[in-house]
Amino acid sequence: MSLIRKSAAELGALLATGEVSAVEVTQAHLDRVAEIDGKVHAFLHVATESALAQARAIDERRAKGERLGPLAGVPIAHKDVFTTSDMPTTAGSKILQDWRPPYDATVTRRLREAGLVILGKTNLDEFAMGSSTENSAYGVTRNPWDLTRVPGGSSGGSSAAVAAYAAPLSTGTDTGGSIRQPAAVTGIVGMKPTYGGSSRYGVIAFASSLDTPGPFARNVLDAALLHEAFSGHDPMDSTSIDAPVPGVVEAARRADIAGLRVGVVREFDSEGFQPGVVARFHETVELLESLGAKVVELSCPSFTTALPAYYLIAPSECSSNLARFDAMRYGLRVGDDGERSAEEVMAMTRAAGFGPEVKRRIMLGTYALSSGYYDAYYGQAQKVRTLIARDFEAAFHQVDVLISPTTPTTAFPIGERVDDPMAMYLADLCTIPANLTGNAAISIPCGLADEDGLPVGLQIMAPVLGDDRCYRVGAALEAALESRWGGPLLSKAPAL
């Protein structure tokens, strides 16, 4: 099997025994990027020289007999919302064009410390706002299953890179679903850790009470290995949880679900869901039962109010976070002719530098936070958040995990929803509750929809700091599904 088809764990093992070098593995993936990225456009920046230099350094350390981690020498694609001191960081926005951050995000630093080789930076919706990657200022990314469809978003470059075998691993951030939704529609695994379980330091902020870095991979064990490599307490992030990282790798290896209590969220299985998504979901529920899980239907009524609450809270936080792009400190500056006032330059820069979705959110958020409206909108949304937390809490008294489809539909055609924000927002119907409460949740592939032959994702939600449960259940299901399919779902994707 060619190197690009191997999992991160397999590559790690081959590298450890010296059967292949990190330079060979890196070169194979850089060649793949060169081969496919003209069609897919997963990358905004390919770091050929620095990737090969990193790989060489790993090979040298290994030659000296140094003991390295399980992912040392394995390539990774990095979402362009994490700061990187040696590569541009744009957050998909014109306003950060050519910006070179002076420091590494904690996640970036930990990737380097684990010996992962960063191939480059991946495309995203501007400031991670979107569900299709069409909101990037640098062009759309295409779904490797069907180049006329979106790869999901906002981390669509990262999902497409992994699904197209350009990297075995990638990073994402999930504020409302931006890891799980793109994973679902490209047929790969994506995990949103417990909020505060992975560091936000150096992640360009969208909505600070929601933003959560997490891994993408082609299988559950690989996602767990990456999760473990970059997670854990960080004193540089004031909301980072000072607790040990849940035993995610062990859980992915254990992969057993006998006796597990599974709750099916009744609210996420009805109107507006594509028939092929519902069919695969129901089959997966039956499979869980046949594997020895005890499945019960549960009602979480507040989950239906998560979407509107999110679209008040996330824009409110974004309107405040994005105030820092004032033309003085970073990137773009427009109209600075020595005559205009600083305010005029700021206004001109923000008008030219932000795209329509970002402007829409800044306006929504500013309105929701304005005096006189604050209690009616933002305050109300925060109350909804509490109700959702209570629903989760009540559910987890009865069951160990909750499941739902990850998304109501499969990958939609490029252009279909870009002028219809409400339709776009619906893509995150099922993923948002776990963001509003900080719960852990994973998406794994669970089959292809009959209508269009495109991947369907299953979401597994767990309590706060119960990340290991997502991996335990995800890995057990993955094994059962793959034996049914005769291999990974992604092997059914048409050749690029």
Ligand code: GLN
């Ligand atoms: N699609 C959602 C939004 O547009 C979620 C984005 C995200 O998780 N970063 O806000």
